Amino acid sequence: MRLDQLHVPIGPALSDWPAGLILRLTLQGDVVQDVEVDHLPVLPSHPLPFWDEPWLRAAQGEEVTRGSAARRRCAAHLDSAGRLLAVVGWDDVALRCRRLRDEVLWGASREGIGGDLRRMVRRVGRSRPLRWSIAGLGELSADRARAAGLTGPALAADGDAYDRLLMWLSEIERGRAVLDDARPLALDDRIGPRGRLGGPQPPSRGLLDVLPELLTGAEFACARIIVASLDPDLDELALAPVPGAAHA
Template sequence: MELRSALLRAALARPAVLTAVLPGATRARLAVERELRARRWPRVLSPAAADLLVVVGRPGEDEPAWLEGTWQALSEPRALVRVEEAADAGAVLDAGHAALLRGGPRTGTAAGGPRPHHASPVTDPGHLDHAHADHMAAHSHDSPMLISGLPLADRADDRDGLRLDRLHVPFGPVLPDWPAGLVVRLALQGDVVQEVTGVELVPAAPEPRPAFWDEPWRRAAAGAPVTRGEAARRRCAAHLDSLGRLLAVADWPDAATRARRLRDAALADAPAAELAYPARRLARRVGRSRTLRWLTSGIGVLPRERALAAGVGGPALEADGDVWRRTVQWLAEAVRAAEACEDPRPLPPGDPYGPRGELTGEQPPSRALLDVLPSLLHGAELAAARLTLASLDPDPDELLPVAAGEVARG
């Protein structure tokens, strides 16, 4: 028994972390990513590989089905913690680690700061099986054949006119390098997206502050003093964050890590000289990669006219093309922004151009990015679909309603 607990302690010395990020929680997410890197805790891709589930942000409902599903998919030893404020990230992670080591039948209760009344997302362990039993009981001869309470895939025409099995799978919200809280419902034939049947955001609690990446422009619009350098710095970090996600989806971890380190340096007020040089180096390495160009050209093509018609602005409009063009556009804008991040002149309050497009329009720019998504994913392979989504990188934070009058506080 002594040996076993020693083994457990050694195995969990650095727990494997799966993060589930909600809309509106970018500050907290960045803090969690920083803390995890400092602790050298590994981040994993799926719940099967995770010890610690870190929910970042505030869910808008009490028992979200996606969180329940993710938590159930973790194997023991497991623990769940919630990070709601960036400042708490370190303490909450430590509490989660302690809960993991302490063990016990219910480890989902560790958390720091205020949290919703349900302490543990664990419900009756037999819950799922009951649901199946009901299905089985309802099973009659004229209904489709059910196995473990679930039918087999039906068939539908594919893009070449063949009738093939069609599988309905919701993707997200807990996927690596995926927009916070996004659920894309796909009808799949093999690994081809036959149809996008829904694009949703999981409900999140309203956030009093403006979207993190748009903050300087929103504050300037509300009359607060903001320098151009400050805005450029945020733009640089926003694009580097997007690039980090895109490069990770393109399975280039080395370049993705570089982009994310640089993003954190930009947000940590590194001087322009220390930002511009590595930004140019990153742009050179990624922008001149023939392999990446070969792999991302011709995917997710969004021509200028279509972008304009859909109301898409910012880099996705300027790029006027495929995933590769959008990558290059981000790189160029990130370098330009890095060079300008010490500009002391005030940002004119009317400057509408945030990192993802005009912020003065009726709708936030990310709304248009999500709106063009279904047509771009149609007929794409999963890998191409994920690259397309990552190269648009809609920011779900922008889609949360902002409480009026709170904008200027920042």
């Protein structure tokens, strides 16, 4: 029996969803057959994308410390991890990520957040049910990520949604060590939370471009998990001309 196709839009305004992102899915049964990626016009309310601000300010000649850049990166990854954990139903740990994110942004020292951060990372890393629930979703090899122009955690993770979550947590732990570093940010440091800034395209452009490939063939219930594991920041699209919508 051939199932009828169903056209389902997702976004642009959902909880724990990239603001402004629109997915138009074609489903056959509960399986995604085709994907169109679109978004609302990007009209950032801030002069620079919030999560990329330290690196962009440094590129404009302002003095930015390594600690402030590490602080923004850690907070961005905590925000992304919290979103993914909320989507999979880990609400209490998602809330802990968001509290840690706010503490980092408000200036907490590395010692001040160390204990809570280690406990959160340990709980996530030791959970077999969490791993089983998202492992295998959104497989993205390093070669495919590189071909799409990705340069950040999604490239380094070289794997699925679970690997990307672990990569965020790993970068958070590394960044905590330099939260209070007052030395100037290196002039050649242009790696924001989602990848290299100032290149031919903003990092989130590549994250959007790989979505059709990762979502096609996935079950509808898994679509939000895959999107959350990439967590594109649509404010970045204002940094460069944006091509038309992507299609599978």
